[in-house]
């Protein structure tokens with residue numbers, strides 16, 4: 363297989379040429395488990411670990427390679443040594459346990475994320491908004507799949523309700539179980555494009571994954587991971603190649619991904635409220651009791667729904683909290699630096 367078939371493109375080639383010394387190669391992380399990696403390379407699958415220098419220079423969990431990453435390797439050693447991670451086109455992160463703001467990357471370089479919703483019990487517009495926010499923030503493109511059209515009446519109403527909050531994001535009705543409507547996914551399943559599925563339990567992600575995979579042999583393949591001391595473990599494959607040539611990332615971490623949003627992504631998801639709020643009398647209007655609040659006027663006029671404003675405000679609160687934590691973290695780090703500098707230059711006035 364060629365690198366292009368794994369998703370290699372100009373942006374990665376440029377980054378690679380800028381940093382990699384002669385004799386180095388690239389690979390794409392196919393499996394990650396406790397900092398052991400299986401990579402796709404031009405010469406087949408290889409096991410890899412990060413180099414000592416990499417580990418030494420890494421300052422945060424998100425510096426480490428994740429599934430989907432392109433990495434620079436020194437190929438002649440076994441396991442191959444990862445020297446660098448190429449800048450990510452997109453990334454999904456989760457909070458590191460025990461820390462409010464440090465992030466660990468769980469998947470990288472995804473082009474399109476399918477938000478899978480079930481048209482039975484699961485149908486929930488507020489949840490879709492949260493997923494949209496998350497995906498905009500990741501750098502990937504969202505597509506909303508309304509699954510189980512076979513058990514849904516009034517599909518048009520539901521499609522319209524989702525389209526009203528989706529602002530141009532494609533909304534596709536299908537039945538994974540009955541293999542109905544899946545051809546609408548073809549434009550997103552082009553060779554070398556990387557996709558992922560997220561959505562709550564029971565919406566049909568596994569059913570859809572199986573349909574997309576068809577009867578490919580890799581479905582049952584486990585991957586063997588060796589570390590530098592020759593110990594090995596087997597684990598599940600985390601990227602699949604679909605018959606169309608697209609690549610599907612499926613990891614437990616991604617399935618359980620939680621909200622980790624930024625101001626920009628909230629603004630994109632709630633473009634309607636942002637547009638209304640531009641007419642508020644006060645620039646820093648909180649849209650509560652302020653005079654001249656265009657948002658309150660829209661609520662009164664019925665052009666904006668109360669629960670949509672509520673989800674917007676909830677996301678804003680989460681963000682303010684995260685931003686504050688990040689500030690505290692940064693100022694602590696600054697103090698540490700200053701103290702260190704003072705210890706190193708005790709006589710300086």
Ligand SMILES: Nc1nc2c(ncn2[C@@H]2O[C@H](COP(=O)(O)OP(=O)(O)OP(=O)(O)O)[C@@H](O)[C@H]2O)c(=O)[nH]1
Pocket residue numbers: 509510511512513536537538539540561562563564565566567568569570617
């Ligand atoms: N009627 C109908 N049922 C479906 C459809 N797709 C999936 N299901 C059913 O929904 C149930 C859950 O499907 P799964 O594919 O396991 O859902 P999942 O999202 O992978 O769930 P988790 O593994 O818990 O995350 C199963 O009983 C499926 O047969 C569909 O298009 N129509």
Ligand SMILES: [Zn+2]
Pocket residue numbers: 639642643647648649650652654655656657658
């Ligand atoms: Zn206002």
